[in-house]
Structures are given as structure tokens and as C-alpha cells.
Amino acid sequence: MDHGCHFMELAMACERTFIAIKPDGVQRGLVADILGRFERKGFKLVGLKLLTPSRALAEQHYGVHRERPFFAGLVAFITSGPVVAMVWEGEGVIASARVLIGATKPLEAAPGTIRGDLAVDIGRNVVHGSDGPDTAQFEIGLWFQPEELSSWQPADQAWRSEA
Ligand code: IDP
Numbered sequence: 001m002d003h004g005c006h007f008m009e010l011a012m013a014c015e016r017t018f019i020a021i022k023p024d025g026v027q028r029g030l031v032a033d034i035l036g037r038f039e040r041k042g043f044k045l046v047g048l049k050l051l052t053p054s055r056a057l058a059e060q061h062y063g064v065h066r067e068r069p070f071f072a073g074l075v076a077f078i079t080s081g082p083v084v085a086m087v088w089e090g091e092g093v094i095a096s097a098r099v100l101i102g103a104t105k106p107l108e109a110a111p112g113t114i115r116g117d118l119a120v121d122i123g124r125n126v127v128h129g130s131d132g133p134d135t136a137q138f139e140i141g142l143w144f145q146p147e148e149l150s151s152w153q154p155a156d157q158a159w160r161s162e163a
């Protein structure tokens with residue numbers, strides 16, 4: 001698949017991942033903080049939109065948790081208001097985003113991570129990130145149409161890519 005990572009592709013995989021700021025993050029005014037962490041890290045924003053997910057979208061997104069006791073509450077919460085849906089691109093971005101996000105339980109998330117800094121409740125942990133390459137591909141396709149994603153090269157790409 002063409003991920004738009006044309007320039008100076010190096011050994012590490014140039015990947016895309018799906019990140020969402022959940023309704024609590026939007027309601028608490030944390031959009032700029034959360035988005036800015038990915039930006040400052042050096043990843044490239046290739047998709048961005050604000051939407052309130054439909055029940056069908058939420059149930060597909062969290063389909064792996066369908067049998068879990070928290071599923072109904074999780075779907076009710078994620079559909080309760082606007083979510084900022086994003087696709088970020090870069091070398092190792094899938095695993096790195098999970099590190100930036102921190103542990104699922106915010107009380108166990110390290111300081112410096114998004115959940116470690118900004119959350120206390122597992123059901124209100126402010127952000128979602130794909131947990132692997134297959135999930136990332138599925139979630140990007142679920143939340144975005146191909147034409148909603150922009151392949152672009154930062155003007156300082158050559159400088160960024162120097163070893
Ligand atoms: P992740 O978001 O860190 O990938 P998952 O295990 O995939 O965590 O769970 C998806 C989301 O479901 C979590 O972010 C959290 O909001 C919610 N969740 C997971 N486990 C529980 C639980 O035990 N109680 C309530 N909500 C949960």
C-alpha cells in the first residue's frame with residue numbers, strides 16, 4: 001500500500017496509525033495538548049476530522065470488545081459527543097503512539113504519557129491509538145475515506161530524515 005512515505009525511506013517501516021481524542025478529551029479542552037504531542041514528537045498529520053461517531057461505527061471500532069462487560073458503556077460514551085479522529089504517519093508511529101498514550105489504566109500510566117498526565121479513569125482515558133499494524137489498517141479504513149487522507153512532504157523532510 002502506498003503510505004506516501006516516498007522520501008529517503010530508511011530501514012524502519014514508515015507506517016500510519018489511527019488516533020482518536022475521545023469525547024472526554026474534547027469536552028475537557030485537551031485537543032491542542034494531545035494533538036501537539038504527536039506533532040512535536042515529529043510525526044506527520046495526514047488525516048484530521050471532528051465527528052460524533054454513529055453507534056455502528058463505534059461498535060465496529062470496538063468490535064473486539066463486544067463480549068466484555070464494559071462494551072455497552074464504552075459504545076455509549078464514545079458516541080456521546082464529538083471525537084477528533086486522526087491519522088498520523090512516520091517511522092514506527094504505531095508502537096510509538098502507544099508509548100506516548102500510556103497504559104490503558106490511567107493510574108498505571110507513566111507520568112509524561114497522555115493518560116499519565118491527563119486522566120485517572122479507565123473509562124475516561126481521553127485517547128485511542130491503534131495497537132498494531134492490522135488494527136491500524138482496519139481502523140484507518142473504518143474512520144476515513146481514502147480521499148480524506150493527504151500524502152504530503154514537510155518542507156524540512158530532508159533535514160528530518162538525516163541519520
Ligand atoms: P486501549 O485503549 O489502551 O487499547 P483496550 O483494552 O483496547 O485499551 O480497551 C479499549 C477501551 O475500553 C479502553 O481505552 C477503555 O476506555 C475501555 N476499557 C478497557 N477496559 C475497561 C474496563 O475494565 N472497564 C471500563 N472500560 C474499559
Ligand code: MG
Pocket residue numbers: 129131
Ligand atoms: Mg485497544
